Amino acid sequence: MSAEPSLPTPTPAPRYGVWLIGARGSVATTVVAGCAAMTAGLHPPTGMVTEHPVFADSGLPPLSSLVFGGHDTMDCPLPKRAEALAAGGVLPPGLPSAVAAELDAADREIRPGGPATGDTRSEEELIAAFAADIRDFVTRCGLERAVVVNVASTEPAPVGSELPASSLYAAAALRAGCPYVNFTPSTGLHHPALAPLAETSGLPYAGRDGKTGQTLLRSVLGPMFAQRALTVRAWSGTNLLGGGDGAALADPAAAAAKNAGKERVLVDTLGAAPEGEVHIDDVPALGDWKTAWDHIAFDGFLGSRMILQTIWQGCDSALAAPLVLDLARLVTRAQERGLSGPLSELGFYFKDPVGDGPSSLAEQYTELGRFAERLRDGAEDRGARQ
DSSP states (O other), rough: OOOOOOOOOOOOOEEEEEETTTTTTHHHHHHHHHHHHHHHHSSSOTTOGGGGGGGGGSSSOOOOGEEEEEESSSOOOOHHHHHHHTTTTTSSHHHHHTTTTHHHHHHHTTTESSOOOTTOOHHHHHHHHHHHHHHHHOOOOOOOOEEEOSSSSSOOOOOOOOHHHHHHHHHHHTTTTTEEEEEESSSSGSGGGGGHHHHHHHHEEEEBOOOHHHHHHHHHHHHHHTTTTTTEEEEEEEEEOOHHHHHTTSSSHHHHHHHHHHHHHHHHHHSSSOBBEEEOOOOOGTTTTTEEEEEEEEOOGGEEEEEEEEEEEHHHHHHHHHHHHHHHHHHHHHHHHTEEEEHHHHHBBEEEEEEESSHHHHHHHHHHHHHHHHHTTTHHHHHOOO
């Protein structure tokens, strides 16, 4: 009697890491909880651009394949942070308990960040330690690759040659062989000392400062005024926000870094900077919610004076989280396709994007569609491997 042939052992589906800087913050917690909720079919992928049909055949990693870890200086566990966000209306009621296992798993992969007060380690020692954490995450979890995404609170612009925390993390990402995405206005890879490392790393990177609210509107309205030949005389804005970002942006130096991207959009789309400024006010009572108000004075036909006012009220974490997931998938796939250097086609997501590209949201979306086509080439080969 002949033995029955043994069946081949199925190859496990590849998994991909998302290493979050600021991994216990509101944005990171919403990212992890949201990914788990969508994977389980509890909520639709509202706000995720990579779920549009244009990306259907681009070979992006599925949400179910993403594994989360990160660095943070806080010690509040993710499940408890998620409960606080649900109490504040950021997460749906009951979601923290429904995805408790996924939150616990991500929390176990969070390592202490830095530099903490009194930390005597040199910049080199910190970079080496952070890079070792990332490499260990990739190896221990059996990941194909990982991308590092900075979603920490905004830091002031650096003074002198000292590397700020965001740049230490960025350097560690590249040293660990991981693409880097800066979703904050912080320096990250923009520090002059890191330019040679970024150029020779052979890795893709993207940023800076996620475009979630007020600047998103500006990137739509600025081109509208220019295309309709309406002269903008003044454009002023105010942001009211609480949470960690509100506290961080109470520092004038940090607020200046944030506002630079908002102003750049107007200069690029209108051709010149109109009168007016953007003010950021910390209102702790607002928690993770924000209100952005713009007052636009412009001239119409025969010099008639007109005004447009806009009010944007939203939850910053809920606005940012789907974009972070988009970027993690896009940059992971870009590395898989062998792309390197600044990914200017991802300017759609940022206030102050790296590389050269348009500032109009419509033009940026066209560039993003072309990027989807670049990622699509070779997607069949990857599908065969899976």
